[in-house]
Amino acid sequence: MKEDAEHIKLVTTKLADDGHEIILMMHSYGGICGTESTKGVSKAERQAIERPGGIIYLLYVSSPVPEVGGSILTMIGQNMLNFIKSEGDYLISEPDGCASVNFSDLPHAQSVQYAKEMKVHSATSFAGRLQNAEYLEIPVTYIICKDDVSIPPALQRSVIEMISTQSGREVRTLICNSGHFPNISAPAELASLI
Structure with a gap:
């Protein structure tokens, strides 16, 4: 998981260095390594050290995102x-x-x-523990896949509740009429939600 997070951070840091504002979209397992990758790459953190660009938004799609210290497992x-x-x-x-x-x-x-x-x-990678919780600082939208058997909607809603409670901010929540892979079974609907 840490290696995946490091790879994502390399990509987002390069984009930020080029002055881009980034919306980081994460699906399923990608939610934990994507979240882990955000430390130091948020726009607010980069502005504080007079660097351009950065992550301005986190978009989760049916992701089991744990609290700090937790893992997918x-x-x-x-x-x-x-x-x-x-x-x-x-x-x-x-x-x-x-x-x-x-x-x-x-x-x-x-x-x-x-x-x-x-x-x-x-x-x-499923046992990798989250160390960074930038979802507490960066605005979040979560797309619930309402027919997901892999990551049931109740688990998805628990992630939304955890982020909302810990950040003190509302997590914008959208519903997709799909199973676990909306990019395959409902691509037009997913694109519209995005």
Whole structure:
């Protein structure tokens, strides 16, 4: 997770150095590494040291974003393991199970086709603990995927509540009529919400 965050930070820092204001959009696991990457790259932090650009907005899409010290694993626990098996440092998805959870709003044949493309994921990345909570300082919008089986709406709403309570600011909340991957099953609706 830290390596993913470092990579994102390299990209956003370069964009900020070029004077760009950035809206960082994060989906699913991307929410934790994206959040972790923001320290020192927010527009407010950069302005304080007379640097241009920076992140002005965080946009989460069906992301299980923990509090500082938490991880994806502490949020989801063993729930994800019903179709994922651990092999060393990797998590391997079983296509039928992955299809029924991650692509639940697509026709079965199409969902299995997409699931077969999801080969492996780093096991240690799910255990990476969040150290930076710039969602407390940077404005946030959260898009709830209302038919998501992977990250259920109740979990998505708990993230919104946590950020709102801890930041003292309202989290703008939008609803997408999709499962976990709206970019596949509801791209026009997702684009309109964005």
